[in-house]
Amino acid sequence: MYPYIHIGHFSIGTFGIMLWLAAVCAGWVLHLNFRRWKIDADAIGIVAISTVAGVIGAKLWHVLEDPQTLIQHPAATLFDRAGFAWFGGLVAGILALMWQGRSYGITSLAMLDLATPAAAVGYGLGRLGCLTSGDGDYGIPTKLPWGMGFPEGLVPTPPGVRVHPTPIYELIVALLIAWILWRRGSPARPRPISQITGEYLVLSGIARFLVEFIRINPKIYWGMSNAQMASIGSVIAGIALIAWARRRAALKASGAPATAVTADSR
Numbered sequence: 001m002y003p004y005i006h007i008g009h010f011s012i013g014t015f016g017i018m019l020w021l022a023a024v025c026a027g028w029v030l031h032l033n034f035r036r037w038k039i040d041a042d043a044i045g046i047v048a049i050s051t052v053a054g055v056i057g058a059k060l061w062h063v064l065e066d067p068q069t070l071i072q073h074p075a076a077t078l079f080d081r082a083g084f085a086w087f088g089g090l091v092a093g094i095l096a097l098m099w100q101g102r103s104y105g106i107t108s109l110a111m112l113d114l115a116t117p118a119a120a121v122g123y124g125l126g127r128l129g130c131l132t133s134g135d136g137d138y139g140i141p142t143k144l145p146w147g148m149g150f151p152e153g154l155v156p157t158p159p160g161v162r163v164h165p166t167p168i169y170e171l172i173v174a175l176l177i178a179w180i181l182w183r184r185g186s187p188a189r190p191r192p193i194s195q196i197t198g199e200y201l202v203l204s205g206i207a208r209f210l211v212e213f214i215r216i217n218p219k220i221y222w223g224m225s226n227a228q229m230a231s232i233g234s235v236i237a238g239i240a241l242i243a244w245a246r247r248r249a250a251l252k253a254s255g256a257p258a259t260a261v262t263a264d265s266r
Helices: 014-036 043-064 067-072 074-078 086-103 108-133 166-184 195-214 226-250
Strands: 004-007 010-013
Touching: 004 014, 010 014, 014 043, 014 108, 014 166, 043 086, 043 108, 086 108, 108 166, 108 195, 166 195, 195 226
Parallel strands: none
Antiparallel strands: 004 010
């Protein structure tokens, strides 16, 4: 693994490089979604702001999981290049998207629907940064032929030990989720506003819950990790959002479904 690329006296973290690539690809997917919905908005700018907010949220979520370490070593903990929690990034990214949607005349929930395929792609590619840096997001030891070792990672594995490359698993599943959401969010068959967002929360929550069984995260609550507890919350919120979206569409006075992007939501 290559946590850093050394160029003379400078060192560039491969996690940061992959995060940049993830943001670029997510921006491209969001741009394509804007085009098919005929929306005039700056996808790259939206993704850039959301990415920065997500990184800050992910770092804060991670450090607040261990407040004692934060109190003892505040500077080292906050500025450590390792240690990011996806759910913190998800919350911060959602808030940033909702805020930016308003500035483009798109309702907050409609913006989230439009951004879900991009979010899935960005998350999956971002996980490759965890793989290249070996930052501890890998899995438990395995004898499977595709197991990998991270002896020079930021969080190294013992010499000769091969573990589950869980970032690769998450990349594959994230791209599948992105494809499903792209198909279901088509203008040819509009869905009620916020339904696609609910489906994203359910699918991503299930995926994260399952992968945690083979990751090295400590089990804290009833044999589950912090991420699994957050995953359960994500699934519950997603189901509630889907139910609310369908009920809201059914109760519209005109009887027309509330679409992901409508004339009154732009």
